[in-house]
Amino acid sequence: MHFVSRVRQRLDDPELQRNLKRTRGRNAASRAAAVAAFPDFDAVRARATEIRASVLRDLDVWLERFEQKAIERGATVLWARDGDHACDLIIDIARRHGVRTVVKSKSMVSEEAGLNAALEAAGIRPVETDLGEYILQINDNEPPSHIIMPVIHKSKEQVSELFARVHGTAPKTDIEELTHEARAVLRPEFLGADMGLSGGNFLVAETGSVAIVTNEGNGRLCTTLPRVHVALTGIEKVIPTLEDLATLLRILPRSATGQAITNYVSMLTGPKQAGDADGPEHMYFVLVDGGRADLLGSEFEAMLRCIRCGACMNHCPVYQTIGGHSYGWVYPGPMGSVLTPLYQGLDKAMDLPHAATLCNQCGVVCPVSIPLPELMRTLREKQVERGLRPWSERIATKLWAWVAARPTLYALGTRVAVRYLRWLADGRDRIQVMGVAPGWTAQRDFPAPAAKTFRELYAERRRGGGQ
């Protein structure tokens, strides 16, 4: 379905609009409070930006160091070209260890790869254990609409109805009761699963560890209870040191949910060692390229700094109007409008870079200073360079620029335009239907122009000696 049709559908969905309205601004307010209570925020933001930018300058070196350290600690590191390759590698691991059930904590890279569908096709049962992801999975594998709050588009009433239907229980409206119900379903899954799959917020090169931040504790259960742990994440997630991790952990939760720290911060380093009380017998890293390496050294490299906090969408007027599903792929909001065309192909997401007002609320709040509007604008430039824009738009832009470069012609053009608009207004102070820009008058009136252009009036004033 085309972007504009998806948007229309979401705008016409009263339930979704109610849900969007209820959450609108809530995360932004939490972030603002956290930033206000943290005087070092700007300094930490600058440092976090520098950490992420510098690691990308030598990404290969840091990845090799990470691999070496992870191997030293007994983990296996596998490299995936893309999502399909990652699925193949994970299915391979599962088969080798006789895995029938996989408990998953939240991983956006697994969404990129379409891992759940691939596992099911291979006869392996994935179970989402993040509450939001679990809700989506039992709702016919609905995709997430936000990168850290996957089910933000739903109301508790909708979840209540879903739980009652799927679990065959009495409907509950208390969120705590609903959570207990999900917990009762999930607990045996944790205990019975053969494999746990997690994402990775950061890969620490100096120790070969993966760090994950969660609020529900499911990540910790997924990574320590089952026999096998697979950490699936993108190659850009590596950082050099634990010191760097400390810096990034000070800014990630504040930017995401306004928390000073998440309920759980897990550091996982290799499988269970002699003397350890718990932990998996086998630990694997599956590190995915999926278009990331192509961005290194390009004008889009800054996008790889992203630490997936979701602040950009929490502050985006467009995201907050149309919801995450309108964006059409895994990543919504401003970061998605940049990543989707880069990972899926420029011609596969023609609207996304344009469906933004370039208001730069996203750029201002990004904890690693990614110039998101500038990247969207650069994507627009690439569309023009590759001749992907409609011919009518290309001609209109060229004609406008040609006329604007010729002041006499331009002055004549504006004089004619003003008279035409006045004729359309027909004596009123506004135009209600305008053929040249139907999009404008579909949503609002077009205020009528003054009788003459500034240029004309200024010339008259000067001739009249008024100046």
Add this chain to the structure above:
Amino acid sequence: MVAPGSRGEVALFVTCLVDLMRPSIAFSALKLIEAAGYVAVVPEAQTCCGQPGYNSGDTAAARALARKFIAEFERFPYIVAPSGSCAGTVRTHYPDLFANEPEWRARAEALAAKTFELTQFLVDVAGVTEVPGDFSGSVTYHDSCSGLRELGVKQQPRTLLDRMPGVKRIEMRECEECCGFGGLFSVKYPDISGAIVQRKCDAIRGSGAYAVALGDLGCMMNIEGRLRRNGDELTQVIHIAELLAGDVGGQG
């Protein structure tokens, strides 16, 4: 008071939208610049800064117009525009357009450093403490995105409004939220734009102010157009230049 014209020349960049739609905004800007003691000059061959081309991804078109703009305006000590968005294009984007042309880049940077949004110029450069206007009524100010986030225009218009005894300033909720204009965005994605501007209109009406003042004509047409479409004939939508210059009527 400074003697009229004693502080040198200021070039007014009228902006293409003001030229076409609301010339009175430019006349108000001229009055304010002159009241601050400068000689206001209007370079005659000016047209557009190139922002529509820039934001559409047609960099070649934007660059050609940027060269024209630089050549016309660089001889002046100050360049002022009654628009945060157009001043922002010159100040923050012109230098980027010439990343590979050192000579033009240097000229773009020199120009950028002396280009200002109107209220920014009046407060930060001219140090204006009195304005000619005698508007009376309650006013809420909408922070346009480019002015706010590219140029840091936030306190300047409020400082000047607060100098006007008849103005009762009220903050609307979410005054820094985008109004949904976004240039061609408003025409390309009218449904999204319409939903966003509706929220802005609700915030303005929620403030109870008689008028909303703002520094960008694009946002102004968007907001005014939506208010009128909604049947609100009362809420006044006023450019900050006209309000400060005393070129619009007040309440009652």
